[in-house]
Amino acid sequence: MSSQSRSATMALLEHAETISQGAEAKIYRGRLHPSSSSEGPDAPPVLFKYRFHKQYRHPTLDVSLTKSRVAGEARALIKCLRSGVNVPGIRMVDAAEGVIGIEWIEGKSIRFLLGGGAEDEEVVVDDSDDTVEEEASPAEDPLQEYGLTKDAVMLMIGKEIAKMHKADIIHGDLTTSNMMLRHPSSLKGLQLVLIDFGLSYTSTLVEDKAVDLYVLERAFASTHPQSEPLFAAVLTAYEREMGKDWAAISRRLDDVRLRGRKRSMVG
Amino acid sequence: MPGRVKKRSPLKAPERPYIAIGLEGSANKLGVGIIKHSPDGSVDVLSNVRHTYITPPGEGFLPRDTAQHHREWALTIINDAVSKAGVSLHDVDCICFTKGPGMGAPLVSVALVARTLSLLYNKPLVGVNHCVGHIEMGREITGAQNPVVLYVSGGNTQVIAYSQQCYRIFGETLDIAVGNCLDRFARVINLSNDPSPGYNIEQEAKKGKRLLPLPYTTKGMDISLSGILTSTEAYTTDKRFRPNGPSAEDGEDIITPQDLCFSLQEHVFAMLVEITERAMAHIGSKEVLIVGGVGCNERLQEMMGVMASERGGKVFATDERYCIDNGIMIAQAGLLSYRMGYETPLAKSTCTQRFRTDQVHVAWRA
Numbered sequence: 001m002s003s004q005s006r007s008a009t010m011a012l013l014e015h016a017e018t019i020s021q022g023a024e025a026k027i028y029r030g031r032l033h034p035s036s037s038s039e040g041p042d043a044p045p046v047l048f049k050y051r052f053h054k055q056y057r058h059p060t061l062d063v064s065l066t067k068s069r070v071a072g073e074a075r076a077l078i079k080c081l082r083s084g085v086n087v088p089g090i091r092m093v094d095a096a097e098g099v100i101g102i103e104w105i106e107g108k109s110i111r112f113l114l115g116g117g118a119e120d121e122e123v124v125v126d127d128s129d130d131t132v133e134e135e136a137s138p139a140e141d142p143l144q145e146y147g148l149t150k151d152a153v154m155l156m157i158g159k160e161i162a163k164m165h166k167a168d169i170i171h172g173d174l175t176t177s178n179m180m181l182r183h184p185s186s187l188k189g190l191q192l193v194l195i196d197f198g199l200s201y202t203s204t205l206v207e208d209k210a211v212d213l214y215v216l217e218r219a220f221a222s223t224h225p226q227s228e229p230l231f232a233a234v235l236t237a238y239e240r241e242m243g244k245d246w247a248a249i250s251r252r253l254d255d256v257r258l259r260g261r262k263r264s265m266v267g
Numbered sequence: 268m269p270g271r272v273k274k275r276s277p278l279k280a281p282e283r284p285y286i287a288i289g290l291e292g293s294a295n296k297l298g299v300g301i302i303k304h305s306p307d308g309s310v311d312v313l314s315n316v317r318h319t320y321i322t323p324p325g326e327g328f329l330p331r332d333t334a335q336h337h338r339e340w341a342l343t344i345i346n347d348a349v350s351k352a353g354v355s356l357h358d359v360d361c362i363c364f365t366k367g368p369g370m371g372a373p374l375v376s377v378a379l380v381a382r383t384l385s386l387l388y389n390k391p392l393v394g395v396n397h398c399v400g401h402i403e404m405g406r407e408i409t410g411a412q413n414p415v416v417l418y419v420s421g422g423n424t425q426v427i428a429y430s431q432q433c434y435r436i437f438g439e440t441l442d443i444a445v446g447n448c449l450d451r452f453a454r455v456i457n458l459s460n461d462p463s464p465g466y467n468i469e470q471e472a473k474k475g476k477r478l479l480p481l482p483y484t485t486k487g488m489d490i491s492l493s494g495i496l497t498s499t500e501a502y503t504t505d506k507r508f509r510p511n512g513p514s515a516e517d518g519e520d521i522i523t524p525q526d527l528c529f530s531l532q533e534h535v536f537a538m539l540v541e542i543t544e545r546a547m548a549h550i551g552s553k554e555v556l557i558v559g560g561v562g563c564n565e566r567l568q569e570m571m572g573v574m575a576s577e578r579g580g581k582v583f584a585t586d587e588r589y590c591i592d593n594g595i596m597i598a599q600a601g602l603l604s605y606r607m608g609y610e611t612p613l614a615k616s617t618c619t620q621r622f623r624t625d626q627v628h629v630a631w632r633a
Contacts, residue, residue: 021578023541023548056540056573058533060478173487199487215487222435 009094012101016048024069024198025051029104032091044104046091049073051098066098069198073100076169076200083167086160086182086193105193106186110153111176113142114224146181146190153181154230156192158237161213164194165249166242170208172199174216176223206245210252213238217257278606278631281306285606286313286359288348288384289598292337292377293369293397294421295320295328299348300595301359304602310407313352315588315595316344321461325454334372341380348594356388361610363601366394367622369422374618382616393601394611397592398423398624401558402434403603404596409583411556415546417539417571418624420559420592421446421465424539425624426488426546432629437546438488445535446561448492452531455500456510456524463591468528469564475529479522483534488545490538499531536567540574553580562590603631 016030028048051066053059070093080087092101143150157179164171171178173196182191203209213235220231239246284305291298297320301313320336322328349356364381365374385392402416416427416434424440443451446465453464458471481498484491502508508522543555555575557568568584575582589596607630 021548023545054537054574055577056570057537058478061483061533061537064480065483199485 009092009097009099012092013048013050013099019047025049025098032101046101047088047104049100049102053098067095070095070098070100072200073197076197076202077102079167079169079202080164080194080197083163083169085163085167085169086191087197088193088195105180105182105195107180107183107193108142109177110157110179110181110192111223113146113153113181114150114176115142146184148181148190150230151233153192154233155237158234158239159241160192160194161216161234162238162241165209165212166245168202168204169197170201170203170212171197172201172212172215174212175219206248206252207256209249210256213249213253214256276631276633278603280308281606285602286354287361287363287393287598287602287605288345288356288359289363289395289400289594289596289601290345290377290381291365291397291400291592291594291597292373293365293367294373294592295322295333295336296592297337297340297344297377298592298594298597299344300593300598301348301352301354302595302598302602304606310599312595313354314348315593316348316351317591317593318344319462324457324459326460327450327454330370330372333370334376337373337376341377345380345384356384356390359388359390361391361393361601361605362388363393363395363597363605364616365397365400365597366611366617367619368397369618369620371618371620374620378616378618382613385613385616391605391610392613392616393605393609394616395597395601395604396622396624396627397597398425398427399434399627399629400596400600402427402556402624403600404589404593405556405558405583405585407599408585408589409556411554411583413552414554414556414583415543415550415552416556416558417543417562418559419445419539419557419561419567421450421561423559424490424492426542427624428546428550428552429629429632430550432632434624434627434629436623436625437549438490438542441486441489441491442493443496445492445539446559448496448535449531449561451496452499452527455503456527463560465561465564468532469566471525472528472532472566475523475525475527477522477526477530478533479526479530481530481534483538485538485541488542488549490542492535495531495534499527502527532564532566536564536570539567540570543571544574544578547578547580553578554583555580556583558585558590560591563587607631 012030013028015034016028019027019029029045030048031043032046051070054062074090074093077087077090081089088103088105090102178196180193180195182188182193184190217231281304284303286301286303289300296317298317300315303311303313318340320328320333362381362385364378367374381392398418401418413429418425418427422444424444425436426438427434427436449468450464453468458464458467479502482494484494502522505522507520510524512523513521555571557571561567562584572582
């Protein structure tokens, strides 16, 4: 990467608006051509994810990790897009600088919609003017706006994950904050979108797919203690989409669940 | 969490002073501590005595020998703790012991001592989860309110956060504990076990300069350490490896044991800090508390400090008296649950090697 393109990437971030700082990266909302006049004010915004330098890490280690994570995320997204999994499209990648630019998704995270509160890390979704306070009254179901029941959302989640696994992509960090519902009024219409592929990798192993599901199951249990039974609906839809591969994954998932308990204090 | 209503603590101020003795022996340290909770809410450490079973370089501690060490030293250490505290065992309110997790044989031998004391002095027993002991003592000493806890020791590696009367495990090791990883590598390069292998690794790492590539294995909130140990060990059979430092004819491209200690620490600690940061971002906390034997490591504390200040937060750490296994933490956690009305009947005063942190009902917190 030449020093010129380096500064160009950083210039993009300078013009962008900071949305939040997660554990790993800073999130910005900006435009690919902030200064050019050819792009009107209503050109679609882009989400920049900037994996900044971590001071606590050894510089050599930090550089190689950042590079491989940005590249890995981009690769996984492209593979998902090719296989028809709903993920944000890629707009730009600068692995040396640790920046990836992806499509801005208008909508809310599943975590928020299920009443798990907004996560600091994922306030990406809370950009609109009608931002709801964290202590929202439980009487209003945010899902109404999307015209969906909780069960319908669970089925969408299960189907999307199955599509991703059929493409042999393992997400690595499936939680309800890493899924969004695209707002029905947006260009592509209502969709369930998987986001944040920072920990994803490619694998054909039943083991990895089962662990991926197990991670989501644990996330449901800890973030949405009341909606735990809903996870069954996720698995139903997953099973339907996976077809004959389901049997092996199901068996392994039972194993992994046991392992989680047995794992206690071994070491 | 922001915007949360402050809840009243279910633990009432004691109407009289409470004294508890804690007996700890889940690994190679035998610890006895006596603690006092006063009506004004203050907590005093009356005594905190420990004796460590140290094995020769290149050897770990075996359960049978460790248990024997504890049996041999139990009376001496208890007498020492009681006389330093200046109280009689007749004055204590309860006898706390480590129920688990840990090595079976040492646990059992210490529990036997606790049971004997309980019958001799007619005092109630309180079984304590070792990990909860670490957390409660860390909170007490540092004054951290609701931190994300990184618990790193020879047998445990967990990222823990409190919610709804339970210490929930957000991330943990999938195979071996971080202390185990460091200790085993210390054995490979024949470092002394005195005062502890981890301490000696830390000193060696300060002299290391070269960062060698090792796997970096965070799995979401979890980490895996066994492969890193194998990879580090593999460097000791590399033809560039010089166990006794560089000789005169060596060029730049050599590997010393110091470099390996340095590289191992940098990788492993970076992973620990990363999963801790993820947990902090997840629950929106700005405090980190490091407990457990590896928590003494100054490099780990330093890295954690950098991470916390980048997030506008703060690190709480304790020194070796409270980081390394000790009796006082068992007394502290035991007394908290005793004050909530919890006792362990004699018939149930068993030990268990597997006792997860999240199995404990934390009755004393809101």
